[in-house]
Amino acid sequence: MTDVRRSPLDAVHRSLGAKLVPFGGWDMPLSYPEGTLSEHRACRHGAVVFDVSHLGTVRVEGPGAFATLQRALTNDLGRIDPGRAQYTHLLDPVDASVADDIIVWWVDAETFDVMPNASNTRRVTDALAEEAAAAGTAEVSAADVTAERAVLAVQGPHARERLSAVSATAAAVGRFAVARVPWVDTVLTVAGTGYTGEDGVELAVPAAHAEALWAAVTAAGIIPAGLGARDTLRLEAGLPLHGHELGPGITTLQANLGWVVAWEKGPFRGREVLLAEREAGPRRRLRGLVTEGRRPPREGSVVRKDGVEVGVVTSGNFAPELGHGVALAFLPPDAVEGDELAVDVRGTEMAARVVALPFVKKR
Numbered sequence: 001m002t003d004v005r006r007s008p009l010d011a012v013h014r015s016l017g018a019k020l021v022p023f024g025g026w027d028m029p030l031s032y033p034e035g036t037l038s039e040h041r042a043c044r045h046g047a048v049v050f051d052v053s054h055l056g057t058v059r060v061e062g063p064g065a066f067a068t069l070q071r072a073l074t075n076d077l078g079r080i081d082p083g084r085a086q087y088t089h090l091l092d093p094v095d096a097s098v099a100d101d102i103i104v105w106w107v108d109a110e111t112f113d114v115m116p117n118a119s120n121t122r123r124v125t126d127a128l129a130e131e132a133a134a135a136g137t138a139e140v141s142a143a144d145v146t147a148e149r150a151v152l153a154v155q156g157p158h159a160r161e162r163l164s165a166v167s168a169t170a171a172a173v174g175r176f177a178v179a180r181v182p183w184v185d186t187v188l189t190v191a192g193t194g195y196t197g198e199d200g201v202e203l204a205v206p207a208a209h210a211e212a213l214w215a216a217v218t219a220a221g222i223i224p225a226g227l228g229a230r231d232t233l234r235l236e237a238g239l240p241l242h243g244h245e246l247g248p249g250i251t252t253l254q255a256n257l258g259w260v261v262a263w264e265k266g267p268f269r270g271r272e273v274l275l276a277e278r279e280a281g282p283r284r285r286l287r288g289l290v291t292e293g294r295r296p297p298r299e300g301s302v303v304r305k306d307g308v309e310v311g312v313v314t315s316g317n318f319a320p321e322l323g324h325g326v327a328l329a330f331l332p333p334d335a336v337e338g339d340e341l342a343v344d345v346r347g348t349e350m351a352a353r354v355v356a357l358p359f360v361k362k363r
Contacts, residue, residue: 024118056121076262091270197237238357
């Protein structure tokens, strides 16, 4: 991409002194003057708001919408109903690697807001068009409406309590529920979803009303937080990030996310290739590692067992809630909790141990 996109809240972030960085083709706030560590702790113990407008929104509508999504994605929308959200994967049809991991908001009977990662919106839109054409489904449209709205993620143990001062109805939208909520002179689409390991909701608001909603949310005592804190929070929660734990060459099964695959629902993109991997057994699996001290493992660090290379770190950082380093790494399928390993960080080996995920459990 050559043109950098900006959130409808770009001017607000600049006025607050945010550090803006390129991310997935967008200029987005990494942190605000208080810093990532403060924002991280505010989310774990209070409430924060992230601008996540860089995430895509592909609106899939029409009588053929359900069938198209069933053919394209791994999970089974038949497990839920309108007014619910679902986590799912879009696979590459050739090698079954994860082309994108997605949240689907099922807004009403024939309307779905498909939420891809920032740089994958076009890929998802094209895949949905291909599946609709393959099925001969004419009564469906898939339109990129990302530019028409902003998305605010309000997260933390006190998120709902504080958000209730802005909209009690929005604050009451349950976990993985989806609802349209009137607010002032517009309508929000609210989902009980997030990416921090904490409770909260995400609010899609028409772009013209984004600044007013942000002002109301922050006036309620909800602290602005940037993508730096969002990343350390998701890592503590053991959540995968596309381009790290998911992406080219990485399958759903390798990432230990087989629960998002509905084998029984019928054909879907990449199913036969993924089925072959299930039968043969994945050659590697994603595991959690902990290290001692504040120095963290980093992406790309080699993992060894008894001096032999056995894997690589995909994400690593200092975990503020734990006071030591944590990492996600692809390891041999026989690696189990308690295994003692070593991580090579710039030529220095650090002792590491395989642990269960998440690193920090939701309270």
